Amino acid sequence: MSLVNIFDVAGSGMNAQTVRLNTTASNLANAQTASSSIDQVYRNRQPVFAQMQQQAMDQGSWGQEDGFGWEDEASGRGVQVLGIVESDSPLERRFEPDHPQADEEGYVFYPNVNPVEEMTNMISASRSFQMNVEVMNNAKQMVQRVLTLGQ
Template sequence: MALGTIFDIAGSGMNAQSVRLNTTASNMANAQTASSSVDQVYRGRQPVFASVQEQAMRMALGGEGGDRHPDASAGVQVMGIVESDAPLQRRYEPHHPQADEEGYVFYPNVNVVEEMTNMISASRSFQMNVEVMNSAKQMVQRALTLGQ
């Protein structure tokens, strides 16, 4: 594995964790937004990732591992962002300005504790990818100084 590939893999991981952090921040920002209608209430969102493995792709294409296939890459790919199917929170608050005719207000299906856990996990994963990049950079710098 070339050192350039390490930068690609760590970069894709950082990108994926950035998407995860942004999605989590959006969920937390909308966790207490009220709505009078089920159709208008915010629903929690989660990113969907897929791992891309260069060696597995080469084997599937029948290659031995010689030249790099132009379409092959390694790392993490963000497949999309999906809405949660968890049930919405329906609360009886007849004096709330957003209450419906029966006095109920609908809140998002966002669990703030889970979102904080996601945020910590994504932040640490991002930091680990930064450390991988720093280590690879140090290896390249040390390899360049070997000839001196």
């Protein structure tokens, strides 16, 4: 892996963590939204990530030597967001007959969002984003030092 590829890897990681943070924020914002119908209830959403191969990132250097002189065909070169999926865990059904959105039986449906789990995801995504920023800063400093070697 060349030093320049580090920017691509860290950038894709930052993009993935941004999607994760936005999804978590959406889950937390809708954690207490009530509905009278099970079909209209907000469901917990989570992003799905996959390893991005070198071929997908630079279209054509698959199997070539990396910057250190060895071939690196199978290693990933970043992360991509495959999509966002809804959780199929059961929804919360509460008996609240005085609630304006209660159904005929007096039940209100709430999302299957666990705020503690979402806050943990938010902290983890934030720290991962920060680590990718640090990787980019360190790589930038290394490139700057390499450029000054010839002076």
